[in-house]
Amino acid sequence: MPETRIPAAQLRGFIAAAMSKLGLPEADAGIVADLMTEAEVQGSDGHGAIRLAPYARRIRAGGINLKPDIHVVKEKAAMALLDGDNGMGHLVMQRAAQIAIEKARQCGIAWVGARLSNHAGPASLYARMALAQDMIGMYYAVGNANHLPPWGGPDMLLSTTPIAVAVPAGEEPAIVLDMATTVAAYGKVKAKAQRGEQMPEGWMIDRQGKPLTDPKHAEEGFLMPIGGYKGYGLALVVGILAGTLNGAAMGSETIDFNKDDVSVTNTGQAIVVIDPDAFGDIDEFKARVDKLIRELRASERMPGVDRIWLPGEQSHAKRIANERDGLAMSPALLAQLDTVAKDLGIPRIQETT
Amino acid sequence: MPETRIPAAQLRGFIAAAMSKLGLPEADAGIVADLMTEAEVQGSDGHGAIRLAPYARRIRAGGINLKPDIHVVKEKAAMALLDGDNGMGHLVMQRAAQIAIEKARQCGIAWVGARLSNHAGPASLYARMALAQDMIGMYYAVGNANHLPPWGGPDMLLSTTPIAVAVPAGEEPAIVLDMATTVAAYGKVKAKAQRGEQMPEGWMIDRQGKPLTDPKHAEEGFLMPIGGYKGYGLALVVGILAGTLNGAAMGSETIDFNKDDVSVTNTGQAIVVIDPDAFGDIDEFKARVDKLIRELRASERMPGVDRIWLPGEQSHAKRIANERDGLAMSPALLAQLDTVAKDLGIPRIQETT
Numbered sequence: 001m002p003e004t005r006i007p008a009a010q011l012r013g014f015i016a017a018a019m020s021k022l023g024l025p026e027a028d029a030g031i032v033a034d035l036m037t038e039a040e041v042q043g044s045d046g047h048g049a050i051r052l053a054p055y056a057r058r059i060r061a062g063g064i065n066l067k068p069d070i071h072v073v074k075e076k077a078a079m080a081l082l083d084g085d086n087g088m089g090h091l092v093m094q095r096a097a098q099i100a101i102e103k104a105r106q107c108g109i110a111w112v113g114a115r116l117s118n119h120a121g122p123a124s125l126y127a128r129m130a131l132a133q134d135m136i137g138m139y140y141a142v143g144n145a146n147h148l149p150p151w152g153g154p155d156m157l158l159s160t161t162p163i164a165v166a167v168p169a170g171e172e173p174a175i176v177l178d179m180a181t182t183v184a185a186y187g188k189v190k191a192k193a194q195r196g197e198q199m200p201e202g203w204m205i206d207r208q209g210k211p212l213t214d215p216k217h218a219e220e221g222f223l224m225p226i227g228g229y230k231g232y233g234l235a236l237v238v239g240i241l242a243g244t245l246n247g248a249a250m251g252s253e254t255i256d257f258n259k260d261d262v263s264v265t266n267t268g269q270a271i272v273v274i275d276p277d278a279f280g281d282i283d284e285f286k287a288r289v290d291k292l293i294r295e296l297r298a299s300e301r302m303p304g305v306d307r308i309w310l311p312g313e314q315s316h317a318k319r320i321a322n323e324r325d326g327l328a329m330s331p332a333l334l335a336q337l338d339t340v341a342k343d344l345g346i347p348r349i350q351e352t353t
Numbered sequence: 354m355p356e357t358r359i360p361a362a363q364l365r366g367f368i369a370a371a372m373s374k375l376g377l378p379e380a381d382a383g384i385v386a387d388l389m390t391e392a393e394v395q396g397s398d399g400h401g402a403i404r405l406a407p408y409a410r411r412i413r414a415g416g417i418n419l420k421p422d423i424h425v426v427k428e429k430a431a432m433a434l435l436d437g438d439n440g441m442g443h444l445v446m447q448r449a450a451q452i453a454i455e456k457a458r459q460c461g462i463a464w465v466g467a468r469l470s471n472h473a474g475p476a477s478l479y480a481r482m483a484l485a486q487d488m489i490g491m492y493y494a495v496g497n498a499n500h501l502p503p504w505g506g507p508d509m510l511l512s513t514t515p516i517a518v519a520v521p522a523g524e525e526p527a528i529v530l531d532m533a534t535t536v537a538a539y540g541k542v543k544a545k546a547q548r549g550e551q552m553p554e555g556w557m558i559d560r561q562g563k564p565l566t567d568p569k570h571a572e573e574g575f576l577m578p579i580g581g582y583k584g585y586g587l588a589l590v591v592g593i594l595a596g597t598l599n600g601a602a603m604g605s606e607t608i609d610f611n612k613d614d615v616s617v618t619n620t621g622q623a624i625v626v627i628d629p630d631a632f633g634d635i636d637e638f639k640a641r642v643d644k645l646i647r648e649l650r651a652s653e654r655m656p657g658v659d660r661i662w663l664p665g666e667q668s669h670a671k672r673i674a675n676e677r678d679g680l681a682m683s684p685a686l687l688a689q690l691d692t693v694a695k696d697l698g699i700p701r702i703q704e705t706t
Contacts, residue, residue, distance in 0.1 A: 078431035079461030108432030155652035165590040227579025233664040299508035311586040
């Protein structure tokens with residue numbers, strides 16, 4: 001079925017209207033709409049418009065605090081711990097990024113953790129906030145559902161535990177790594193299900209250890225960690241840094257937001273910002289990053305490989321195309337958004353100006 | 354052939370004698386001997402005694418500054434950039450860890466990078482230095498030889514880029530993750546070669562993309578990144594953080610210390626220290642880590658799996674055994690150490706008291 005192209009501003013307006021109608025204060029609805037739209041624009045289709053329906057469901061079930069008192073509970077020169085008061089994760093992490101950038105300017109580096117937050121979209125959204133300040137951003141999160149068992153077991157006690165790192169460049173696009181510690185992110189499994197596609201072998205296995213390729217049966221299996229026991233270890237330590245350190249949920253404490261719309265998720269996230277200007281001249285740093293990018297891109301290719309990509313380069317190309325042509329939305333996604341519009345009594349996205 | 358057990362103190366004395374004879378000041382020789390021995394004690398056999406011969410070769414070739422002026426070149430409240438003045442990496446990174454711990458105590462978190470450093474042994478050695486202060490330690494490094502191409506290419510422009518994270522626990526052993534971003538670390542390839550063993554498929558491929566399993570032909574292929582393009586991305590951003598950010602070697606600038614004993618390697622490393630006490634009560638944090646460890650360890654096992662391991666737990670068990678029984682050394686390794694002793698005119702390890 002053909003995809004429809006929707007201008008980003010139209011999606012933004014639709015999400016803002018939906019969030020307002022759901023009870024978020026207008027400014028907060030605007031921030032959430034900006035960030036969800038930006039997720040879609042950068043090609044993070046597992047974390048953009050597809051999330052509106054589940055967010056709406058959770059809000060209507062009373063699972064989100066619409067008027068949160070997001071506040072700093074612990075603070076030192078280069079760190080802060082935020083209490084998100086169960087507000088939308090986007091609001092908590094935008095605030096965290098602002099604080100981290102400010103502190104990094106003073107101290108050279110800063111780390112801001114959050115507890116009592118919620119799902120905030122793609123990890124790179126927040127890591128990238130540092131780029132506008134010519135800083136390096138890193139983001140870690142405990143995912144909102146456990147899909148990964150410890151190595152050797154079937155008990156899903158860990159999330160896919162996303163990691164993002166954004167590094168400013170000079171003339172080249174920034175390097176932006178955004179990855180789960182599993183071979184595939186669960187959002188990609190959901191996107192495959194939405195599109196009615198099968199998953200490649202290696203993404204998931206079932207409890208008998210056999211490959212699981214039908215995303216409609218994803219509930220019967222679990223995701224595979226990258227590098228086997230290494231991905232398990234990485235998911236564990238990143239989860240400790242984003243969750244346990246902040247007093248947020250980790251391990252069996254994690255609330256599966258696909259199944260439970262009301263319990264406080266106590267989501268833990270962390271953002272780290274480094275100011276390269278503290279280490280030396282920022283322009284020299286960016287020139288060194290450019291040199292490295294060009295060296296990798298120009299390096300020899302294996303037979304059948306068209307191009308050596310840098311992390312974030314495909315997303316950068318998608319952003320340019322999406323801003324120019326509008327956002328490609330499948331009929332299934334548009335139908336889902338129409339249902340949200342009908343439920344809330346707001347104009348459909350295609351009637352949104 | 355049977356392995357010989359050597360008490361840790363005996364190895365330490367032998368290395369200290371060798372380093373002194375090579376021209377290191379006595380205190381520095383002691384620090385290097387302590388850290389190389391500790392590497393062996395914790396079971397990092399690719400980074401312990403096996404490195405003495407190549408270190409000696411480099412020092413005798415003039416590739417190491419024996420009286421370095423290791424100094425801070427840039428500093429802010431929560432960061433420092435060290436110039437290692439081409440000294441032994443162990444000296445540079447021990448100093449970096451001390452500074453990071455001190456700054457983390459003040460600021461909650463600290464990041465210390467180094468340039469003009471050298472190979473410093475296993476990553477976890479430095480991450481673990483934070484544990485004695487009840488702090489979390491992280492360590493990143495650009496490896497001293499490139500074995501990893503960008504995804505899709507055969508040009509080895511990246512190192513295995515080791516990462517370590519050490520998290521203090523309460524009654525349980527600390528969680529210590531120490532991993533390369535490749536399926537296998539190159540040190541493990543060298544250890545296989547030393548022991549005359551074959552590598553499993555999946556560690557390396559040759560330039561035609563075929564599995565390479567004979568470690569004696571390691572020069573003809575390259576290591577595989579974990580999770581395919583994800584491991585490439587991770588190696589790249591960690592390399593930028595440990596190398597490019599510090600003005601240290603990265604990409605084609607990396608000197609292969611297996612082939613070149615004289616060029617200044619300009620090795621880049623970074624250590625990050627977080628004080629969990631800044632985020633809340635340290636004992637509560639450690640109790641949460643204990644709870645998580647026990648939950649993972651007690652979780653269900655797949656058929657044929659004896660135990661769910663935590664990162665660092667096997668190394669912890671090795672440390673206990675090595676301290677009790679002495680360090681297991683192969684005849685090949687002992688012969689290598691005897692050659693070093695003969696070359697330097699110092700007593701053999703088995704004659705060292």
